[in-house]
Amino acid sequence: MMNRRIFIKKTAAFSAMAAAATMVPGILFAHEQKHDNPASDITWHKAPCRFCGVGCGILVGTQAGRAVAVKGDPNCSVNKGLLCVKGYHQIMCTSASDRLTKPLIKKNGKYVEVTMKEALDLVAAKMQETIKKYGKDSVAMYTSGQSTIPEGYVASKFMKGAIGTNNLECNARLCMASAVAGFLTTFGADEPMGCYEDIEHADVFVLWGNNMAEMHPVLFSRMLDNRLRRKNVKIIDLATRTTRTSKAADISILFKPQGDLAIANAICYELINNNWLDKNFIEKHVVFFKGKTGLGYGLEDKFAFKDEPEAIDFDQYKAFLNDYRPDKVEALTGVPAKEIKYLAALYGDPNLKVVTYWCMGINQHTRGTWANNLIYNIHLLTGKISQPGNGPFSLTGQPSACGTAREVGTFTHKLPKGVVTNKKSRELAAKIWKVPYERIPDKPTYHTTEMFRAIDRGDIRFIWIQSTNPLVSLPRTSRYRPALAKDSCFVVVSDVFPTPTTDVADVILPAAWHIEKSGLYGNSERRTQYWDKMIEPPGEALPDAWMTIEVARRMGFAKLFPYSKEKHHEEIYNEYRQFHAGKKHNMAPLSVLKKQSGAIWPYIEETGRSTLWRYNSRYDPACDTTKDFDFYGKPNGKAVIWLRPYEPAPEMPDNEYPFWLNTGRVIEHWHTGSMTRRIPVLHQAVPHAYVEIHPADAKRLGIKHNQKVKVISRRGQTVLPASVNDRGLPTPGQVFVPFFDENMLINDTTLDAFCPISKEPDFKKCAVRIEKV
């Protein structure tokens, strides 16, 4: 029995404990102290990670000329010392036994080892001969969002400045083109306004068509950490499939493929009809436009499209949205009206800071540019943009999709600054490159899909593929693999490992891997990162940039490529920086990038600071200081809200092909798996691809987990083991396949339809049927 004395004692003890407990968060321990590291045998070097667009800082430990360990760079503000399983084990691919170390030339159907000099002589001679016989536009280069900034820059200078053709494309067309087109149409300038620091400020995260737990794991953990530390942080997963992201999110909303267009418009309908708008922001900083509709899908060769923007007013926009009342679109989206209303209420609450993250679900979309525009509409209507914790943020999948593909501009229509159709851009490029202005053609030629179609047709007779594996990553490889294997096109492939693409090459050039060369990457938040060569490349392997320079010199362009072998990456970067001089895109000088773990452009040299939030005059000195926000990409300083309707996908499930096919990735493997499959830890975790089927569909078809099935589309077929109720759970009527596995090429079945504005293919939607093998 408890008597008074014990009661009082307990009360006193409890109150003391309660007081102490609340004080614990404030307890401070002795602070960090400096110390000198005693010498020993592991040396650490800083670099960005080789894999995704997050751009984590890594420290690579080397010992006796070999890379032996990796840890997260605690000095890098991106990842603060944390990495993912791919990042920790990346160096293990360098010891794979089939590493390409010698150039190979195909002679009578067999590969013969030759010297690098011989191989480069042949490449230059073939390229010259092809130009002579078939013209400049018969040769092409296909590069990568994994090319370093110097590699992309010399490729552009070589093709556009030296040879004089716009036949330069890169694989970032397959992943980022819609994001670029979205930024350009809405803001007039590419790349996000915010940065990763938004994560520490936002209250609500909407993950839109992005399995962030597996694709951008370090940022996802940063978000979870933020939710642990602060109250009221909500993560909402908006997707077509239940994933690890959905499991970790507070709310998971599943929608039908292509339903995203209607959902975004329905949210805007709710915002306007509940008057959840930032009227002052809209009045000062926004204009309204509509474009063409019924664009087509680019399924036929030589498809062409040009949008015709037309200014409208707010009332026209409001009237257009009447078709998108949440209950009206339930059938299209599969999302209950109350869930859309809930989402709109979050976006519309002036006291909540909202960040929207998206990646391939929005970009790889036959209306990808529209989907990007529609997300911006939501943030512009509510004025939640360009402020800490508020903003739309397009994530990237490749380490330098931003730095190289988008900023250097390794696309047919791009120059390092501006586009080829713009006279001023051509003049600037000609001046810096020291080439005649007339040499740079003013018309874009082939975007990626059309480039491989041109090879199939015999219009392109020579292609040099660097640092990418299109015969696994292109849509509809069932057409483009035989196309590239044709004798009509001479194929040169530079890579680190043999791939299905090197299998059809006439010349294979061994390339130096990541830390075997020096270079620069640019990540999703506009951060440029530099690294130094840490170990020697094996055999005769060379950096891609140096191989391009060697070939250019052999073709008589030595004067344009006066770089030294040891310092070419630095000389090229210094030349490239001239393109972006000025307040809007100033790149940090090398001396800064060597010292710290990257800098975000526009870099302000006077203060030595990165610009974390663009278009906001509090943070961005490029803004007109008399305004609070200045969208200076557009001549009038105003962002555009686009009227973009719902339009159906080009191929929908029917009786013959009743399933949607969605493709993507898993955390263990990166893109086509040429590196990650050679890393034992990663291969042993996920040794092969599979097809995820909803348990109800599997039951109906009598398919069991791990049983082999055939995925068949109108274009091809692939045999894979079924995965029922395992890592991912597609909605009924949908299947999902990761595309990393070159032994189970799912892209043989995908459709090469693309967004007519961005020309980015849709890898997420086509119709298939499933058969038991």
Added chain:
Amino acid sequence: MKQRYIIIGFWALLSAASAIIVNTSLVEERSGENFDVIAQPDSNTLPAEEEVFKLADKALELKQLLESGQNVNKELTAYYSRRAYPGAPPVIPHPAGEERSPGGKDCLQCHRHGDYAPAYGAFAPITPHPELISCKQCHVPVTTTGNFVANTWSSTAAPGSGQQALPGSPPVITHGLQMRSNCLACHASSATPAKIRVTHPERVNCRQCHAIKNNEKNVPEIWTR
């Protein structure tokens, strides 16, 4: 007498309440708008010592467990065989629970406090970083033993244990401390190999006696924003 207790009790409650109010408001102020400055950890410094005390409140339980003899004598070689190199995140050597889960509770129910897992007949190692809940971001299962292509990777030598400056002096810390500065998690769990197990987990201020002998050099220059 009765009144005195009531008054004492009342004051105790009152002081507790005021302490709670002051502290919550302080904490709230810190977590609000003003947390703009994000501290940049500094690789050239000793890791903050607070990590050392993460498991301090469990030290006695850990000691009891260790002394109860209910432990599995795991070898250090098994410990290193799960890591691609010393310091790499270990793989998951058992079926990894629900595939769709990123980790969190599913993993922490055993790995937070190092409980006995009857399904595997073993004690679970304690994670030094239970606050990172997307476990499968770094730790992946092993579903096959084969390779895609042969790989000649070999791990570097593990840091030697038991190095002492003088006979009988406390051994030094020979491994890197990034993400592993919670000493008790790895050195005082029942899953700890005997060779690196601590005999005195109740003395929680480990770095009072065990100094760092770091084997790392040329750490990049310090950068703080």
